[in-house]
Amino acid sequence: QVKNREIESLMNRNLAPAAVRVLHDLGRVGDRLELPVYAVGGFVRDLLLGHDNADMDVTVEGDGILFAEAFAVQHGGRVKSHQKFGTAVIVLPDGSKIDVASTRLEYYESPGALPTVEHSSLKMDLYRRDFTVNTLAIRLNAASFGTLIDYFGAYRDLQAKVIRVLHNLSFVEDPTRVFRAIRFEQRLNFKIARHTEDLIKNAVKMEFLEKLGGRRLLTELIQILKEKEPLKGIGRMASLGLLRFIHPDLELSLTLQEMLEDARYVVSWYDMLYLEASYESWSVFFLVLCDSLNDDEFLSTCNRLAVSEHFKEKLALARRQGNELLAGLERKLIQQGKLDNSEIYFFLRGLPVEVLLYQMAKTRNAELRRCISLYFTKLQGVRTLVRGDDLKKLGLAKGPRYREILDAVLSARLNGSVHSREDELQLVQGLIAGL
Numbered sequence: 001q002v003k004n005r006e007i008e009s010l011m012n013r014n015l016a017p018a019a020v021r022v023l024h025d026l027g028r029v030g031d032r033l034e035l036p037v038y039a040v041g042g043f044v045r046d047l048l049l050g051h052d053n054a055d056m057d058v059t060v061e062g063d064g065i066l067f068a069e070a071f072a073v074q075h076g077g078r079v080k081s082h083q084k085f086g087t088a089v090i091v092l093p094d095g096s097k098i099d100v101a102s103t104r105l106e107y108y109e110s111p112g113a114l115p116t117v118e119h120s121s122l123k124m125d126l127y128r129r130d131f132t133v134n135t136l137a138i139r140l141n142a143a144s145f146g147t148l149i150d151y152f153g154a155y156r157d158l159q160a161k162v163i164r165v166l167h168n169l170s171f172v173e174d175p176t177r178v179f180r181a182i183r184f185e186q187r188l189n190f191k192i193a194r195h196t197e198d199l200i201k202n203a204v205k206m207e208f209l210e211k212l213g214g215r216r217l218l219t220e221l222i223q224i225l226k227e228k229e230p231l232k233g234i235g236r237m238a239s240l241g242l243l244r245f246i247h248p249d250l251e252l253s254l255t256l257q258e259m260l261e262d263a264r265y266v267v268s269w270y271d272m273l274y275l276e277a278s279y280e281s282w283s284v285f286f287l288v289l290c291d292s293l294n295d296d297e298f299l300s301t302c303n304r305l306a307v308s309e310h311f312k313e314k315l316a317l318a319r320r321q322g323n324e325l326l327a328g329l330e331r332k333l334i335q336q337g338k339l340d341n342s343e344i345y346f347f348l349r350g351l352p353v354e355v356l357l358y359q360m361a362k363t364r365n366a367e368l369r370r371c372i373s374l375y376f377t378k379l380q381g382v383r384t385l386v387r388g389d390d391l392k393k394l395g396l397a398k399g400p401r402y403r404e405i406l407d408a409v410l411s412a413r414l415n416g417s418v419h420s421r422e423d424e425l426q427l428v429q430g431l432i433a434g435l
């Protein structure tokens with residue numbers, strides 16, 4: 001049995017002092033309203049494992065919305081509530097969020113009807129969850145602050161590093177849990193329990209996953225691809241026969257495996273290079289996963305996954321252009337042996353980062369890879385010193401010549417044949433004069 005003070009000392013060690021204060025405050029508001037309050041789920045799991053988890057999940061035995069509003073009145077923050085589900089989110093003044101759930105649900109089926117009230121216990125609430133490791137609760141009310149509640153052997157499974165469902169119908173009730181099991185297994189470095197794995201295989205065989213809507217499947221896939229080690233998750237998906245839900249022909253060949261490893265390498269290289277980079281690293285892995293599919297197959301995969309129309313078009317176009325441009329660049333490289341910086345620049349300019357990284361992972365040509373890397377590190381940031389305004393002052397009439405001349409100056413700058421603004425102006429004058 002884990003003692004309250006062990007839990008408290010874990011909190012003090014692993015959480016920010018402000019978060020510990022919030023936990024105590026939650027308990028005190030519960031005391032005032034005479035409602036039992038618990039921290040639950042992933043937050044407790046991660047606290048016990050010593051992992052970071054900023055999302056605080058709280059369950060109130062009673063009306064959670066009322067509780068959330070009382071908390072916000074006393075401690076500041078806004079409340080967004082969902083009457084139908086008896087849930088609320090408290091957004092604290094510092095922007096952090098607390099999810100609040102109720103074990104007492106009261107909702108109106110139709111206007112004017114009497115409310116439907118569902119009353120269940122904390123134990124029932126926890127029993128509805130996906131895996132034992134997510135069923136731990138910690139009491140927050142002052143008199144018993146820090147009491148660990150473990151109805152389903154969660155603590156034992158945490159120590160044994162096992163992902164286990166609570167009952168045999170878990171994956172039938174919610175097939176997304178198949179992907180969640182993989183995600184937790186890989187992220188926490190746990191192992192899916194034998195019986196749980198058999199239930200997954202059974203769900204796959206009985207085609208329960210076919211019923212999963214595209215959007216939900218995509219959300220789960222993205223989450224796996226966003227993990228620190230996406231390859232492990234993809235490998236597990238492959239061994240459980242799940243890749244075919246992305247596309248029937250998809251399999252983890254040796255080539256694909258190598259390409260994924262290269263993608264992981266280039267993604268971490270790029271993240272190190274640009275710490276603040278805003279791009280979707282998951283789409284790099286997604287593009288690599290779909291590399292063997294032709295354009296039609298790629299589009300049908302996006303449709304199956306309910307990728308938004310806009311994003312699908314963007315991705316499909318960039319994928320096609322990326323393949324064509326890189327093939328062109330490679331041909332040129334073979335013909336000439338070496339490429340000018342400006343040639344590399346104008347080939348790659350306009351392609352999204354995701355597609356460039358995908359191409360970088362895909363190519364077997366080391367020189368081509370070097371070209372893309374040079375584009376990222378040096379070329380893409382190069383700018384001319386002369387501007388359109390300078391051209392206007394030199395009397396150039398409006399028209400497509402502006403772009404041509406500025407691109408020619410940019411080429412010269414990329415190739416190192418102009419160094420100063422004067423050099424550039426001289427070049428511009430020559431170009432305008434038609435020299």
Ligand code: CTP
Pocket residue numbers: 041042043053055128129130131134135174176177180
């Ligand atoms: N849950 C579930 N079945 C699902 C999704 C969620 O039972 N398909 C439960 C889980 O037990 C989880 C809780 O709802 O503890 C909250 O879900 P989520 O925030 O996705 O889980 P976390 O465990 O917090 O995961 P993460 O660390 O990735 O945020």
